[in-house]
Amino acid sequence: MSQPDPSPAEIAELFALDKDIAALCGRLLSELNGGRDRAEVASVVLANSRKSEGQGLLHALVQQHMSIVLRACARHEQADAWQEEALELFARHKAFIDRASLLAHALADRWFDAKRYSKAESWALRSIAEAERTGLDLPWLADAWRIAAQALSDDNLGPEVEVRLRKSLALWKRQRKPDPIRGMFAHMGLGMYLLEVGKLKEADAAFVEAIVFAKLLPANAQYLADAPTTQLMKLRNENT
Numbered sequence: 571m572s573q574p575d576p577s578p579a580e581i582a583e584l585f586a587l588d589k590d591i592a593a594l595c596g597r598l599l600s601e602l603n604g605g606r607d608r609a610e611v612a613s614v615v616l617a618n619s620r621k622s623e624g625q626g627l628l629h630a631l632v633q634q635h636m637s638i639v640l641r642a643c644a645r646h647e648q649a650d651a652w653q654e655e656a657l658e659l660f661a662r663h664k665a666f667i668d669r670a671s672l673l674a675h676a677l678a679d680r681w682f683d684a685k686r687y688s689k690a691e692s693w694a695l696r697s698i699a700e701a702e703r704t705g706l707d708l709p710w711l712a713d714a715w716r717i718a719a720q721a722l723s724d725d726n727l728g729p730e731v732e733v734r735l736r737k738s739l740a741l742w743k744r745q746r747k748p749d750p751i752r753g754m755f756a757h758m759g760l761g762m763y764l765l766e767v768g769k770l771k772e773a774d775a776a777f778v779e780a781i782v783f784a785k786l787l788p789a790n791a792q793y794l795a796d797a798p799t800t801q802l803m804k805l806r807n808e809n810t
Contacts, residue, residue: 581665591636608644633653675697712739715734715735
């Protein structure tokens with residue numbers, strides 16, 4: 571159930587503090603990348619969390635950002651708990667529902683990578699549900715639909731998989747600057763699904779679209795670039 575939001579002045583103050591918390595998070599991540607000991611960084615994170623305990627939305631903002639640092643420190647169980655706690659608090663306040671959706675997407679992503687597909691699907695659907703409450707095409711919504719589809723397709727080739735993937739693709743096409751990696755994954759996912767169910771012409775088109783995203787991949791993801799072309803050539807060679 572939603573609760574009355576803080577006043578506009580209180581929200582403005584929270585957003586100002588949010589920028590400071592995000593900046594600290596960025597510095598800690600940089601220090602980790604520079605070789606600082608994970609245990610030392612985790613101790614800083616925990617200290618910041620203790621300072622904000624009992625402060626409602628401020629504590630949730632600390633949990634949201636610092637959970638990212640905890641993941642980088644391989645403290646995944648605690649990161650999961652913080653994200654879930656912050657999500658539930660954000661979901662009760664109209665001004666913070668978008669953050670509930672964002673955290674649900676982060677959890678979906680985490681469990682999808684861990685191949686825990688039932689959990690991934692559940693969190694992806696939660697992300698979508700919270701996003702729909704805002705009425706906005708939030709930037710991560712396209713990927714939430716992709717995860718919801720591909721997590722389901724692990725043991726299900728029913729039509730709902732295609733429905734979800736096509737929702738994902740429609741949202742990717744509406745974005746001005748879509749994430750090329752995740753956009754490519756969505757198109758590849760649709761192509762592979764259509765291939766499995768025998769819709770070869772549609773699969774061909776999906777792989778062609780995936781190639782468009784592959785051309786935009788950053789240098790550190792170029793190893794992914796050949797996948798859609800390989801699948802397209804395999805499909806065409808097998809059906810000539």
